[in-house]
Every structure is written in C-alpha cells, then in structure tokens.
Amino acid sequence: TVSRLTQVLDTKRLVDxxxxxxxxxxxxxxxLRDHLTKxxxxxxxxxxxxSLSNFQHGANGWECLxxxxxxEFPGHTVAYPCPKMVIAVDDAQLLYxxxxFWKTIIKQV
Known part of the structure; x- marks a missing residue:
C-alpha cells in the first residue's frame, strides 16, 4: 500500500x-512519511x-504555508519551489x- 501510494504521489500533485x-x-x-524519508x-x-491565517507574514497563501x-519544523529547510515535497496532513478535515489554504494552495495545485 505504501509503495503504491508513493507511485501515485509521483504522478499526482494531490492525493486524498x-x-x-x-x-x-x-x-x-x-x-508513508518514513518510506519517503528513506x-x-x-x-x-x-x-x-x-490555520494559515495565523501566518500572514507573506503576501500570499504559499508564503503563509x-x-x-x-x-512547525524548525531546523528543516523549507523553500519554494520544492520539487517532490510531500505534505501529509492527518485529520485533514481541520483544513475545511x-x-x-483552499483558495490559494489547493486551487493552484
């Protein structure tokens, strides 16, 4: 299942x-996180x-993200664009x- 999901992520930009x-x-x-990290x-x-509205330091949703x-991940390099980056959100219903997030990030993905 993890291998198949990895294959799907290689072809799709968004997977629910x-x-x-x-x-x-x-x-x-x-x-999946552990597998992709390896x-x-x-x-x-x-x-x-x-909520991204708590991070409105930037001019757009991507900068807020x-x-x-x-x-959330101090010490990690976060840069845009970041090819093959995966953001896994547990309990994604909190995003609704x-x-x-929906009007900028998802709309552009």
Missing part, C-alpha cells in the same frame, strides 16, 4: 486518503493543522475551514 475512523489512515501516513524525499507530517512549515 479517506476512510472511517480507526481504519489506519494515521498509520498509513506515518509509514528515499530522500522532503516530507512534512502535520498532525495538528494550524512556508511560514507555517518553518514554524481554512479559506486561505
């Missing part, structure tokens, strides 16, 4: 893994999403109310 509670989505995300891919696993990643 959904399922009922306790079906293994969090475990799959962590296994492949020298830059992976950011976010278990508690913070990278400000958030820098705050983040207008800045």
């Amino acid at each position: 893994v959904s399922g009922p509670p306790a079906s293994g989505k969090t475990t799959l995300s962590k296994l 492949l020298n891919r830059r992976v950011f696993y976010i278990s508690n999403w913070t 990278f400000s958030m990643l820098k705050a 109310t983040d207008d800045l």
